[in-house]
Amino acid sequence: MAFWADARSRAAFEYFGDVISFDTTYNTNRYNLVCGSFVGVNHHGQSTLLGCSLMKNEEIESFKWLFQCWLRCMGENPPKGFLTDQCASMKRAVEACMPTTVHCWCIWHIMKKIPSKLNGYKGHADIEQEMSHVVWNSHSKDSFDRNWNDFLLNFGLADNKWLSGYSVYEVVEQVSSSIFNNFSVTYDSVAAEVKCQCLLFESRGILCRHALSVLSFEQVSQVSPRYILERWSKKVKRRHTHIKSSHDKPLMEPRSKRFEQLVFRSQNICEFASESEELTAILHRAYDNVMAEMEALKAKRKGTSSLSHEDANLESINELQSPPRIRTRGRPKNRLGSKLEKQIANATKKKKTKVLSEINLFDAASAAHSNCSQYQGHVINYQFRVPAAGDNSLGV
Incomplete structure (x- = not known):
């Protein structure tokens, strides 16, 4: 194995290692x-590689070794969230190595399996549509559990092992504002807190x-600093932009450690x-004096x-050899890109998406004057309605 x-x-990782x-x-x-690859998202919404590995298997001990190496490399700072597929070995390794991290399953992997898992049921298209509705329109844990149980009972899927495993809220919530019909915003004037039901701040x-x-x-003139994350700030000095990617050959272990410490400082x-x-100029003078x-x-x-770099006996160092080929388990390579998957992909491309009209909420904010709000002391609740296409009004 290699990391x-x-x-x-x-x-x-210092700036984009939260999830x-x-x-x-x-x-x-x-x-x-x-x-295996560790990927984060930078302030431009682009994927950022934060580490990678080569493993001979997907056993629990292999993932534990990998996660421990990655954490040591990142200064023993575990992320707040960790997204994986539904691999049981990964789940147990994350629980052992990162107990304080929220482990989530990627919703893309789950929804991708719907056609293959439910294709044998009568009316599987209706089941898939209703399942998608429950996943994307449940904006709280309680509503998801309630809607999910109703979904299983209505379609007689309570005995389905694959679906029953999601009775607990274990999927990553990705919120799309074009799906919800109503939004509720709570504003606390004393604590300067604002929270919307669409959960865009919590997710992005x-x-x-x-x-x-x-x-x-x-009439709040300044947003609370808690809502301005460091990753979006222009004042933050991002050190990683000044560091070039290194592809040098590894040095001997003691010297490698000293080198890393010097580079870090x-x-x-x-x-x-x-x-x-x-x-x-001051640094150049100090550099010349130190070199002398x-x-x-x-x-x-x-x-x-x-032992110095010039006098090192490189012949005594064992060169890395190519690893042996690993015999893969499970389905063969030609299984990838099956006929069913190609049909599903082609059908997905043919679907047309409806684009809702943009709503200028700032222009419509004055409409909240007459219809707003439920007061509870210093806490105010606002109700927002997403209008139909062509309707530029705002219901509050």
Whole structure:
């Protein structure tokens, strides 16, 4: 097994390591090793690689070893959320290595399995449609549990092992504002808290237009700092943008450790010195003095038993050999891209999506003046309605 992460990945984890997606792929290399990748999302919504690995199997101990290596590399700072597929070995490894992290199943993997899991049922198209409705329109745990139980009873699916496993709220909630019909926004003027039922801030870290409309109506001139995440701030100095990806050959273990420690400490110095020409000149002078001192010490110790880079006996180091091919378990490679999957993919492409008209909530915020709100002391509840296409009015 092998694990890899460079200095740029470690630096990027400081800013984009709150929620991590981990997935494995098969048959993507000549040795049939399992390739696993740790991926985050940066402030542009782009995927950022935060580490990768090659494993010979998907057993619990393999995942434990990998997750422990990754955590040590990232400074023993576990993420807040960890997204995986429904692999039982991954789940147990995450629970053992990251007990404080919220482990979620990716909703994309779950919904992708619907056609293959329910194709044998009569009226499976209606089942798939109703299941999608329950998943995307349940905006709280209680409503999801209630709607899910009703769904299983109405279609007689209570005995289905695959579906009954989701009676507990274990899917990742991805909220689309074009699906909900009503939104409820609660504003607490004392605590300066605003919370919308669409949960856009909880899922993406961005205040939704409904919450901003309420703040505008309440004449709030400044958004609370708790709603401005560090990843969106222009004032944050992102060190990972100054670090080049490293593909150098690995050094010997003791020297590699010393090298990593020096690089880690020098990053802050270089970043600070690059702010002006004067600071850069100071660092250059200090660098020249230190180099002269180290060269003098090296010359004095020449001929001793201390090992330097030039005097290292590289022939005594065992070169890495190619790993043996791994015989994969389960279905063969030609199973990928089956006829059923191709039919499903073609059918999905033919579906037309309806685009709702954009709503200018700030212009319509004045409409909240006459119809708003339920007061409970300093807490105000607003009700938003998404109009039909062509209707630019706002119901509050």
